Amino acid sequence: MSHENFPTDRPAVVTCGLPYANGDLHIGHLRGYIGADTFNRALRTLGQQSVYVCGSDMHGTPVAVNADKEGVDPEEFALRWHEQYTETFPKFSVDFDNYGHTHEETNVELTQSIVRALEDGGYVYEDEVLVAYDPQADDHLPDRYVVGTCPYCGEKARGDECDEGCQRHLEPGEIENPTSVRTGNPAEYRERTHKFFRVSEFSDYLTDFLDGLEGTSNARNQPRQWIEEGLQDWCLTRDMDWGIDYPGAEDEDIVLYVWVDAPIEYIASTKQYSERVGSEEYDWEEVWRDGGEIVHVIGRDIIQHHTIFWPAMLEGAGYNTPRGIAATGFITIDGKGLSTSRNRAIWAREYLEEGFHPDLLRYYLTTTGGLQQDVDFTWTAFQEKVNGELVGTIGNFWYRSLLFAYRNYEGTPEAEVSDEVRARIEDALEETRTAVNDYSVRDVGLSATRLAQFGNEYIQRNEPWKLTDDDPERAAQVIRDCVQIAKAVGVLLQPVAPGKAQALWDQLGEDGEVADTILETALEAPPRTFEEPGELFEKIEDDRVEDLEAKLEAKIEAAADRAETESDSESMTETTDDTTEDESTETETSDLEPLLEDRIGFEEFQELDIRVGQIEVAEGIEGADDLARLEVDIGFETRQVVAGIKRLHDLESLPGTKCILLANMEPAELFGVESNGMVLAAGEEADLLTTHDDAELGEKVR
């Protein structure tokens, strides 16, 4: 089965994975939302009718548990995050046509009606399952809230997985010596009746579905394995009170599993949009019932939910299934996995507070590697991308063309666009069409960059500044071409960088919104006159990047220190926080810094004046969490040194300890205290280097 290329005459809906109302948004979330937003905007430039919808995911155990910790109602807790998300998205030009949440009436009704439809179709049955129960807390414990002993290898294990031992997946009820993570008490098992969805009956349907599915290859290939292995039926209910009631069981302490109602929010949100604008303009039922174009952008960690359970549910309840599923890769920071608990993350708020335009991040995230690839974020790479492509290529071309046109013609010169340039722009439009149909937001952005690059070459090759006197007609022709290219770059860049594209649009004196234009507008003549243009992109300076990288490093270290001091008291309750990134995968080696490739000579080593010293005085610096002031005797003299070991060492016991000091370090002032050297230490716990024999104070280390 293959699909008709976009644009089609059916309405489309683009969605992105629902943010879980349990924490701040970071760059990893933004990647998906920006990618989907870009895709939706690009679809529209093709002339495809399309809306972009999403909503907050309000239910599930983590919300209930964290609300409980704070002593607030889960709804209140989740709504707070929901409101924050609602405010954040527009700041990144993530422009949802509707943004709802899963606890709204629209979603509750729709979810219950879909579950009833599944029941009516005979796809739901009841079965008994063992559920861990904490008698003291009088609460049932979802699987990860239980720890115990693995029945297979005897290692310590979590309720659902033997994470430290044999890596086996554990079924509920299997784990031995179950213990509640929440109270530390022994847990007991209770038999409960739950509802199950006959996913297994959809094997053939899903196989066909996957054959026709567009999007990224991982979303197509990975589920095939699960189908071949035989699908297991899916438990639809949970022993909780926070969630959507199972229809007909409103009085019982049982709700629908969060993954049932979460994707239904895609439909509910579309419905809300449809009701707002009127079904004449956009009919949600046409999309979800009759065969509109449904595209999901998701993280690759939730592929199975979207390629197995979700289409099975839709099919079973008589709904339309997705045309495309694009599963994005993850974001890494400086080459290491993003980790919210370790604060190895760029938070949405942080980025905005730095004052960077959202389009810079949008461009970086969409054009650095394909949608499916993992993308590494470093401030240095961000700077290169911005300075090289946005400032140097696009910004520079826009500015030089428009400025030249303004100074010499007060706008667009009166001439016809040359055939060469017209053809080149048409190629660029075609590149974009292909990119959209390949689900490549990267090429959507790069088609604009490449066109700007052509523009730079074109202007250079024709040297209009030499022609203004000798051959005014030819000069006008060249500049006419350049202004047209500039406009086309704006139209092409809009899906990725809507704010900057609009700014160009305004400079060109165009009316209305560039976001409302279709690709063909790129070939229409710009207004005859326009005002003096300004520079649209600003270079990021090197020292700025150094600051940013240092700041990032510092906050990661601070988080590590905090975890260190808290780990003793909270070890029982810390096992489950939020975890897209898992502690168990972060082994020792992946945490080590990679070895440096560059070798240095002996002379360079000699430049490091490393001495044996002895700590004479150690005291904390007031106002600093981590810093301590040390006085170190290095034979010749006693140095005052500041070290970040306040919380990691017992300062009173340090005097008398030998240490190793980098003596010719540039002096620095930290918290008002001058530091004249660096005490060497290793590891996150700042294990101090020392000597073990007769090295005397002041001796050089070599």
Added chain:
RNA sequence: AGCGGGAUGGGAUAGCCAGGAGAUUCCGGCGGGCUCAUAACCCGCAGAUCGGUAGUUCAAAUCUACCUCCCGCUACCA
């Protein structure tokens, strides 16, 4: 353990599905040019046995098999 994705000049990325002279773009290095433009821009050069081994083929970065390393997934954690 199984499965999915990845490994391409110093760094980063495209190409692979539909095999065809060792290939894209960006950063960095070297040389030149230009001056309309944000020390920008344009041109040229250097630099890679396309992770390894075998195979299919007239032809392999691309297809097949096996191997190594990295990331992820394995379903009641959103």
